[in-house]
Every structure is written in structure tokens, then in C-alpha cells.
Amino acid sequence: MLSENEKLEVLARLGIDLSMIHDLDILMQRILTEARRFVNADAGSIYIRDKDMLHFTYTQNDTLQRRLSEREKLIYSTFSIPVNEKSIAGYVAASSQPLNLPDVYKIEPTKPYHFNKEIDEDSKYTTQSVLTIPLKNFNDDVLGILQIINSQDEAMRVIPFTENDEKMLMHFASIAAVALERAQMTRAILLRMIRMAELRDPKETGAHVNRVGGYAVEIYEKWANNRDLPQKEIDKNRDILRMAAMLHDVGKIAISDLILKKPGRFNRREYEIMKQHTVLGAQLFLDRQSDFDEAAAQVALNHHERWDGQGYPGHVDVRTGKFLHGFERFDGGAQGKKGEEIPLYGRIVALADVYDALSTARAYKEAWDETEILAKIEESTGRHFDPELVAIFFSCLDILHSIQRRYVDED
Numbered sequence: 001m002l003s004e005n006e007k008l009e010v011l012a013r014l015g016i017d018l019s020m021i022h023d024l025d026i027l028m029q030r031i032l033t034e035a036r037r038f039v040n041a042d043a044g045s046i047y048i049r050d051k052d053m054l055h056f057t058y059t060q061n062d063t064l065q066r067r068l069s070e071r072e073k074l075i076y077s078t079f080s081i082p083v084n085e086k087s088i089a090g091y092v093a094a095s096s097q098p099l100n101l102p103d104v105y106k107i108e109p110t111k112p113y114h115f116n117k118e119i120d121e122d123s124k125y126t127t128q129s130v131l132t133i134p135l136k137n138f139n140d141d142v143l144g145i146l147q148i149i150n151s152q153d154e155a156m157r158v159i160p161f162t163e164n165d166e167k168m169l170m171h172f173a174s175i176a177a178v179a180l181e182r183a184q185m186t187r188a189i190l191l192r193m194i195r196m197a198e199l200r201d202p203k204e205t206g207a208h209v210n211r212v213g214g215y216a217v218e219i220y221e222k223w224a225n226n227r228d229l230p231q232k233e234i235d236k237n238r239d240i241l242r243m244a245a246m247l248h249d250v251g252k253i254a255i256s257d258l259i260l261k262k263p264g265r266f267n268r269r270e271y272e273i274m275k276q277h278t279v280l281g282a283q284l285f286l287d288r289q290s291d292f293d294e295a296a297a298q299v300a301l302n303h304h305e306r307w308d309g310q311g312y313p314g315h316v317d318v319r320t321g322k323f324l325h326g327f328e329r330f331d332g333g334a335q336g337k338k339g340e341e342i343p344l345y346g347r348i349v350a351l352a353d354v355y356d357a358l359s360t361a362r363a364y365k366e367a368w369d370e371t372e373i374l375a376k377i378e379e380s381t382g383r384h385f386d387p388e389l390v391a392i393f394f395s396c397l398d399i400l401h402s403i404q405r406r407y408v409d410e411d
Contacts, residue, residue: 007038007168014172018179022292023242024187025214026235028058031176035148036060038172039131039165042150042158047089049144053080054089057144064125071225073218075402085112089145092132096142098170099132102160131161133169135177143180146173190246196253207407208356209246214403215352216245216345222392223344236291244295245349248303251281275312278304279321286319295345302337302346303353308383309338311350339386347386351377351393354384355400360409 002010014034021027028046036044043061047054059076068074083093091113092099101107104115104127120127129151135144148169151161191206217238224234252260255277259270266274281300285293301318305311314334315324323334342350355377361367368376374394381390393400 002038002040010034010038011168011171011175014175015178018176019182021179021235021239022183022186023213023239024180024183025058026217026239026242027179027183029060030235031146031180032058032060035146035169035172035176039148039161039169040152041131041148041161042152043125043127044146044148047081047093047145047147049083049093049142052083054083054093054145055080061123061125061149064123071222073396073399075398078402078406086114088113088115088130088132089147092134093142093145096134096136096140098134098166099130100161100163100166101130101132103128104130128158129160131166131169133166133173135173135180137177137181143177143184146176186243190243193247193250205409207409208360209248210407211356211403212248212349212352213242213245214407215355215400216348217242218396218399218403219348219352219389219392220344222396223348223389226392240292240295241299241345241348243292244299244345245352247281247296248299248349248353249277249281250284251277251279251300254280275304276321278302278313279316279318282318298343298345299349302342303349305337305342305346305350306384307339307342307347307386309336311336311342311384342386347389351385351389354380355393359404 017034018027018030021030028048032044032046035041042063043059045059046057048057049055056077056079059074061074065074081087081090083090085091085094088099088101088104099113105117107113107115115127115130119125127149129149131148131151133146133148134142135146136142146169148161150158151165153159191209194206194209220241221234221238224237255274259266259274262270278301282297285297285300288294288297297318301313305314312334313321314336316322316334317324355373358368358373358376359370377385377390377393381387
């Protein structure tokens with residue numbers, strides 16, 4: 001439990017800490033973690049506002065987490081509620097004012113809002129004290145809702161949130177909202193880049209790249225935990241990888257429509273041109289100014305390499321696209337990178353991208369059955385995919401399915 005002085009110290013450095021996180025999903029996790037720690041709360045959720053709807057976006061719950069095995073993640077359903085006075089979160093979004101409830105099961109019947117008891121019944125959890133705070137920008141627009149649940153004393157008994165908790169969390173929310181708005185702008189810029197590619201290639205949808213980014217982060221995190229990497233390093237790399245994975249096919253914007261939109265199979269010449277999207281994508285990040293540029297180039301260049309060395313573009317000079325001396329193939333191309341010659345992020349996104357491509361229906365194909373997809377990935381272990389990453393993939397399928405449900409293609 002943080003002392004008052006410690007809370008002030010957290011507030012003092014919070015803006016700097018949050019400003020270092022660029023990806024929206026990673027940021028929401030950090031905001032919720034810090035907010036709960038700030039007031040010693042057992043659980044909490046974040047809702048993001050989109051016009052007149054609130055989207056339940058992220059949640060944490062220590063009690064439910066303890067029921068899981070070590071390093072297993074809490075899986076939650078996603079849903080949306082209207083911005084109106086009928087729900088607690090909707091009421092706070094509509095009024096732009098915080099709401100501090102000592103016991104949600106004792107809300108006065110005269111109040112317009114109510115607590116949905118079905119959530120507790122489904123999860124076998126008891127919600128009691130709830131502090132709900134609007135996340136507002138400088139224009140006083142509500143960007144989302146921060147809801148903190150079940151404050152605890154030193155004996156871990158549930159107690160009401162104090163008036164001081166409310167004041168301190170309002171300060172916290174004002175700082176967090178600045179980082180949230182910046183991360184939303186970053187996500188919007190990335191998705192605009194994706195939409196540019198989508199105009200050329202209908203496969204590159206916002207939902208597709210969000211799923212690939214989500215899968216990649218989950219696979220990376222388990223890989224890193226298996227190696228006991230420091231959490232600070234894991235958090236930094238998750239932030240970078242998620243954005244980089246979203247841009248894996250950005251190089252397709254430089255490929256001719258005659259090839260991208262060809263309805264049938266490519267001939268050999270067309271296929272060779274198509275393969276250049278990897279190099280063209282990496283070239284966008286040649287003027288590297290950050291770790292993100294490095295990661296984005298790595299992913300764009302390497303996500304079609306294969307563990308057995310039969311992928312592309314192989315050992316090439318990114319600036320020219322020409323093969324590196326000593327890596328010539330008999331047919332005049334470049335030898336593919338093999339095994340751990342392929343950078344980690346490229347190996348991860350290769351697996352995430354294929355899984356999503358097979359799982360998703362397109363105008364030219366039906367989605368594969370999940371059983372067929374898993375059999376194909378298992379069959380490709382040690383050939384297309386890194387065996388260790390495939391094992392990790394299978395170990396976190398439940399989380400990957402929850403990401404699928406969260407990012408659904410629009411009709």
C-alpha cells in the first residue's frame with residue numbers, strides 16, 4: 001500500500017513514464033496497473049469512448065488472476081454500453097463527473113444508474129466498492145472511463161474508497177488522459193497507413209493488423225518470460241513490437257495494382273515483384289531514429305522468411321534490394337535466412353500473420369476450420385516456423401481467440 005508521499009512521487013513521474021509508451025493497448029494496461037496500485041484496489045477496467053458508446057477494452061482482477069496457474073492470463077469478454085445514465089460507467093461518461101460508490105449492491109433505487117449483477121455471477125466475483133473516473137482531455141471531452149474496484153486495507157478486506165482516494169485518482173486520470181490521447185493519435189496514424197495499403201490490397205484491414213499485433217505481443221511475452229527477461233525490457237519490447245507488427249505489409253503500397261489485385265495466381269515474374277514488398281517496407285524505416293524504426297524494418301523485411309531457409313527476400317542489402325555477396329542462389333536470387341538467422345520479431349510475425357490469414361474469410365477464399373489451421377501450423381513446425389514459437393503459440397490459444405473476438409472485420 002502506497003503512503004501519501006509515495007503517491008505524490010508516483011504522480012510526479014507518471015507523465016514521463018506514460019509518455020514513453022506509444023501503443024494504445026500497452027498503455028491501457030499500464031494505466032490500469034498504476035491506478036490500482038495507487039489506491040490499493042483489487043480490480044479495475046478501462047472503457048474507451050467512441051461517439052455515444054463505451055467499449056469495454058481492458059480489465060484486471062487480482063482475485064480472479066490468483067485462481068489461474070502461474071503466467072496464465074485472465075481472459076475477458078468484450079462488450080459495449082451506451083453513454084447514458086443507466087449504467088455506472090455510462091453515467092460518469094454522460095455527466096463527466098466521478099462516482100464513488102461504497103457498495104454497488106446498495107445503490108439507492110432512486111438513482112438512474114444500476115450495477116449489472118450478472119457480471120459478478122458469471123465470474124463468481126463479488127464487486128463492492130467502485131470508484132469510476134472520467135478520462136478527459138484538455139478540451140474536457142471524455143475519452144474514456146477508468147473504473148477501479150474493491151479498495152483493500154492492509155488485511156486485504158474490502159473497504160470504501162476515501163474522498164482522498166477520489167481526489168488523488170482524479171489527478172492521476174488527468175495525467176493518464178494526456179498519454180491516452182497521444183496513444184490514440186499514434187494508433188490512428190498507423191491505421192491510416194494501413195488504410196492506404198488497404199486501398200491497394202483489400203487483405204490489409206485494420207482488424208487484421210490489430211489481430212496480428214495482438215498475437216505477436218502475446219507470443220513474444222511468453223518467449224521473454226521463458227528466458228526470465230526483466231519486466232521493464234519486456235514492457236518496452238511489447239510496446240515496440242505491437243506497432244511494428246501492425247505495419248508488417250506496409251511495403252505493399254509500392255506494388256502495382258496489376259499485381260496486387262490480380263484475381264488468379266501470380267506467374268513467376270509477378271511473384272518476384274510481389275516479394276519485393278518486404279524490402280520496400282523495410283526501406284521506409286532506413287532513416288532510423290528510434291528502436292521502433294529498427295523493429296518495424298526488421299518485421300517488414302523478415303516476416304516471409306522460413307525457418308528452413310526457403311523463404312524470402314533472404315540475405316539482401318535493404319537499400320538496394322540486391323542479394324549480399326556470398327549468398328547467391330543457383331537461380332540468381334538470394335539465399336533465404338535460416339533458423340535464428342531470422343530476427344526474432346520476424347519469426348514471431350510470420351507465425352501470427354499466417355494464423356490470421358488462414359483464420360479469416362476473404363473475397364477470394366473461406367476461412368479455414370480451426371482444426372485444419374492448427375494441423376497446418378503443427379505440420380509446418382521446423383519448416384516454416386520456429387519450433388519454440390509454435391509451442392508457445394499452442395500454449396496461449398485461449399488468449400489469441402480472445403484477440404480474434406476483440407478485433408472483428410467489418411462487413
